[in-house]
Amino acid sequence: MNPSARVLVIDDEPQIRRFLDIGLRAEGYQVLLASTGAEGLALAAAHTPDLVILDLGLPDREGHEVLAELRQWSAVPVLMLSVRDAEAEKVKALDHGANDYVTKPFGIQELMARLRVLLRSRAAPAEAGTPAHYDDGRLVIDLVRRDVALDGAPVALTRKEYAVLTLLLRHAGRVVSQQQLLREVWGPTHVQDTHYLRIVLGRLRQKLGDDPAAPRWLKTEPGVGYRFLD
Template identity: 40%
Template sequence: MTKILIVEDEEKLARFVELELQYEGYEVEKAYDGRAGIDMVKASPFDLVLLDIMLPGLNGIEVLRRIRQTSDIPVILLTARDAVVDKVTGLDSGADDYITKPFAIEELLARIRALLRKKEPGSQAQAKDVMVYKELSLDTKKREVHVKGTVVPLTKKEFDLLELLMENRNIVLSRETILDKIWGYDFSGGTNAVDVYIRYLRAKLEEPFGTKIFSTVRGVGYAIKDEDQ
């Protein structure tokens, strides 16, 4: 059974996430401060850690740095929405992903599933250089995109956005998440930029070829979904 550690000092939030994870079939343990979290990682093998940054005593960034001294266990940071510096520092310190509070539990669960898939030895998510969806293929090494065998030139931002959605296939990514990951933490242009670039991609990849690639989830964001999802 997949085992997840929650390091979170807000006991009600930790309990809520614990119950949702248990409902999904995960084994869960909790720590309410950074030192206890480090001790538990050292004492017992976990498959993934959910780590709050704002912890009493030893903060989450320092906990992450100490974990990374001995382990490459997947870590998802739980961050405050306005903690830009913490997000940057956390990713630079070895976090695999982050999610901002308040978050939808469905998005957190999807991120956990995606990260666990990536960490499976020999998994396609870990090793694949070419991602394929219907008649679209994306080569991450050559940074080329083909639709029905035709090369479609994309700008850097367009390619990065398409790659992000392909990597997170069947996961609805919020506009805020896309904005942070593609445009950066200090971008001040607003989430409208995401909508504009989705339109650019549709104009290049869908309309000329009569294909349907991108799904819009009203009020949330965008995804590339398999037909049966």
């Protein structure tokens, strides 16, 4: 599996949204568009983007406020856009959790290069000590290439299945609560939707041939969450 990255653009200028939509799609990205902070946060929670492009000046609230709220529940890379080029504005954005800052007007090629850097950093393991390549002789998970294979054959996973599997892998040997999985994969508005998780785990086990009664990789901790057996 090698899905194209999903990029959420939050900007109130129609011409900027159109410019980025065309440029990103031409590079093979999936694109979500929002014109307000509230709409952007809702899309981020519902669709789990791989990267967010966030304008600093929005009609309903400051980009800094949107970033601060997003950072309460997501570590998605955020690239800030703004006509404000003062050093203090850049420092404030970075201090609030932005990963990069680009001033308008900007060149599309420079922007794409910055996006690629941020996406590579997201593909890297979330925790030091977690390998970028898991291989136990049967199951192979490449966190950089976003590939999964079982007994040498590629395994086709949906975005949610891949996200759940790799989140558990990054915490291998430790229990990950249902609420954490739901919050990080589906968003904070779905922390009670445990049936989503049961469905995805069931499909994952089926595709990996993992017997829940005698699990090789995915173990249920009743009433708590799930654990990747390493």
